[in-house]
Amino acid sequence: SQQGEEDPQALSIQEGENATMNCSYKTSINNLQWYRQNSGRGLVHLILIRSNEREKHSGRLRVTLDTSKKSSSLLITASRAADTASYFCATEPAGNTGKLIFGQGTTLQVKP
Amino acid sequence: DARVTQTPRDKVTEMGQEVTMRCQPILGHNTVFWYRQTMKQGLELLAYFRNRAPLDDSGMPKDRFSAEMPDATLATLKIQPSEPRDSAVYFCASALLVGEQFFGPGTRLTVL
Incomplete structure (x- = not known):
């Protein structure tokens, strides 16, 4: 079953603009992760934020987590054409299982 | 450069075939996951193992799918008999207990 719902489903921006993707989930979590998938390839881990963290940065990525609203956002700043991909949020339900539940993803197109 | 490998990369078969x-998995990782990705359902967890023992296979159709880890370096997913609705990309991922998962390139399965 899908726990995460992502918004928007698709996003098209110009190079240099910022891209924001949102994720909502339903149950208590240990952590929330964001993954990227280029067409026809496996997923690549981008960033992990724990349930007791509110914000995390990694290079041009900024992730926020609001556990009271059960939501997260991923911001990619100064986007590049190479950022074109699908982005998925994944939640690890509370209980230390290591299992992840993925959202449906946001397809990002960055136009040069 | 440690990575998850999957074989075959592409498989075309006829309905009813095994x-x-x-x-x-990456050497040293003790948790292995099998996912299926389709346009309609997105990324679904089929089964996962920890230290070669199955922890959860509730996402897997039991009548035709089976997953095993004969040893720490090999995980297998078997479909018998295959059906057209099994057509999808199947991903394996590995992790060290919990947290970030490392995905393989996937097996694209087409059942005619």
């Missing part, structure tokens, strides 16, 4: 997909 299909076996193989995965070699």
